[in-house]
Amino acid sequence: xxxxxxxxxxNYDDMLAFLKSMPGKHLxxxxxxxxxxxxxxxxxxxxxxxxxxxxxxxxxxQKYNLENGESACYEFxxxxxxxxxxxxxxxxxxxxxxxxxxECEEIKRVEKHILDEHDFVVDxxxxxxxxxxxxxxxx
Amino acid sequence: xxxxxxxxxxNYDDMLAFLKSMPGKHLxxxxxxxxxxxxxxxxxxxxxxxxxxxxxxxxxxQKYNLENGESACYEFxxxxxxxxxxxxxxxxxxxxxxxxxxECEEIKRVEKHILDEHDFVVDxxxxxxxxxxxxxxxx
DNA sequence: TTGCGTGCAAAGGTTTTGCATGGCA
DNA sequence: TGCCATGCAAAACCTTTGCACGCAA
Numbered sequence: 336x337x338x339x340x341x342x343x344x345x346n347y348d349d350m351l352a353f354l355k356s357m358p359g360k361h362l363x364x365x366x367x368x369x370x371x372x373x374x375x376x377x378x379x380x381x382x383x384x385x386x387x388x389x390x391x392x393x394x395x396x397q398k399y400n401l402e403n404g405e406s407a408c409y410e411f412x413x414x415x416x417x418x419x420x421x422x423x424x425x426x427x428x429x430x431x432x433x434x435x436x437x438e439c440e441e442i443k444r445v446e447k448h449i450l451d452e453h454d455f456v457v458d459x460x461x462x463x464x465x466x467x468x469x470x471x472x473x474x
Numbered sequence: 475x476x477x478x479x480x481x482x483x484x485n486y487d488d489m490l491a492f493l494k495s496m497p498g499k500h501l502x503x504x505x506x507x508x509x510x511x512x513x514x515x516x517x518x519x520x521x522x523x524x525x526x527x528x529x530x531x532x533x534x535x536q537k538y539n540l541e542n543g544e545s546a547c548y549e550f551x552x553x554x555x556x557x558x559x560x561x562x563x564x565x566x567x568x569x570x571x572x573x574x575x576x577e578c579e580e581i582k583r584v585e586k587h588i589l590d591e592h593d594f595v596v597d598x599x600x601x602x603x604x605x606x607x608x609x610x611x612x613x
Numbered sequence: 614t615t616g617c618g619t620g621c622a623a624a625g626g627t628t629t630t631g632c633a634t635g636g637c638a
Numbered sequence: 639t640g641c642c643a644t645g646c647a648a649a650a651c652c653t654t655t656g657c658a659c660g661c662a663a
Contacts, residue, residue, distance in 0.1 A: 426588065437594075439587075439591070448580045456606040466601070469594065544626095
């Protein structure tokens, strides 16, 4: 399915380069579009979405669905998808929006537990813990 | 803020009773609206959303934001908010959309671990593990 | 030349808001 | 009687799709 040839375009390069230059940042389609609107030749919203879909399909970019009604966020995650950061989960502060990467044995064990006991394969790249960060919980 | 008096209405009672009668079920605003359209006097979409907002604010109902573009889901969780289901997390299959409740000690420990070691308070109600369910992972 | 990439406009869907009316207290 | 609740329509938003034109190979 979808075996059509993909052309190599300037938009593709620029999009990938931009996302790569913002490691750990979660960008909305709008923010990305705004960035490119400062270029000589802006990138249309439609193209932004289509490029992002492609990058997600290729495993180079991760899509996060945050609060409903808000727009989805995109982040460059690596050359080869999930294998680049095998034990990394994310925590997002619902108050300030801060995103924290966590990587430790405990998390690894939970993943194994959910698989063994609940028969469910967790996709770490898609999973985000929501809550309050150190700063915000003390308010 | 929002200190206005709340009236006690039939819609409020019916909505709460309906959600209570579906424990563990995740219902969209549309499904709820459809249910009440079979009543003598249907409940408008606007009212459904407003009642749900109220119930969420009161802590009786939990709102889940799943995939973007899909509608949010609502679930009755208890008289006193999160304390009724203290160790419950959710797993959503990204393939078939199935939502699984998991509740066990292991999860409880992770929550504590993230708090102790990473200084982050996890909001279980907002957090969803994405991955593949038993059926879909064997394809 | 072929067929994917692009952009505009329009459609699709969910959720919110404005406003006049109805119902609780 | 006062004020919140309701419902209809319309708006606001994010995202997708149709279609004609542009551009890579």
